[in-house]
Amino acid sequence: MKAFRNRVRRQLDPGRPVHHPHNTTDGLSLGPRDGLSVDWHCHSTWSDGRATVAEAVRRAAARGVTLGIADHGLRDNRRLGTPSQLASYVDDLRRYPVLRGMEISVGDVPGDVAGAETDVRLAELDYLIASLHIIQVPEGPVHATRYLNYRAGLYPRYRPTLARYNRRGYFDSWLRAFEATVRHRPVKILGHFCLLPELANDEGIVDLSRDPEPDAVAAEWLDATIELCCRYDVAIELNSKSRVPHESFVVRALEKGARFSLGSDAHQLHRVADLSYGRYLVSRLNIPRHRLLSVANIRPAAEESAAG
């Protein structure tokens, strides 16, 4: 149990030393540009991933997948928050044939300190993923990561963070935080979004045996989230690690015109380029290819041949 807790803590608290292996990816290029073959969400030793960037690149290439490195940054990573740290990260990723991304939390909006300089550095990345991690409600913080990690097999069971909290307060806090984040940051992807099971109905009943079925109030909130994604051109990630969003949400987002991206959310080498959940949904729901975020959406063709 202790080992298990440490493993979870490592995943949530990027605090281990960074290693910078020399470039050992010679001869590899960026890879396919089709959205079905791009893993936009992979962690490395720049945050809490176990694999180095070079190792992850080689694994993705062996699987015929183009890799996007998206390590935890800004408030979620004390080693990847300042403008100079961001500059080192960008410089390092430029050495590899990867898409240069970063994962931040929804709600991590610019502060006054070093805001402009941070923005300059973030603009050098190809994209940001803004993810559902912790949402502050009047009753306290709701750690959505608990449910996501439960679904990823990292927790043996799931218990909501707070015994009871007002779900309308959560919905409002989420929408405010999400809109502020996509308005102020160059966000291209909404990471591992889901409806927490206790929010699906007003009674707060958690049923883990099936996907949460939203009642009218929850469905309205889900629609509002999809509409923000459409308005700000943010792709909805199909996340293999936690197998979210739930299928009914993806169906609805497809109807409403949203785009999608695939991501492994790999923290270990063997998970790199695992796009199984996204590919399953693309095939099952007949999601057209042009609705998947592709390399061309992020990088002009002229840059394709450039190193990384």
Ligand SMILES: [Zn+2]
């Ligand atoms: Zn995350």
Ligand SMILES: [Zn+2]
């Ligand atoms: Zn992640």
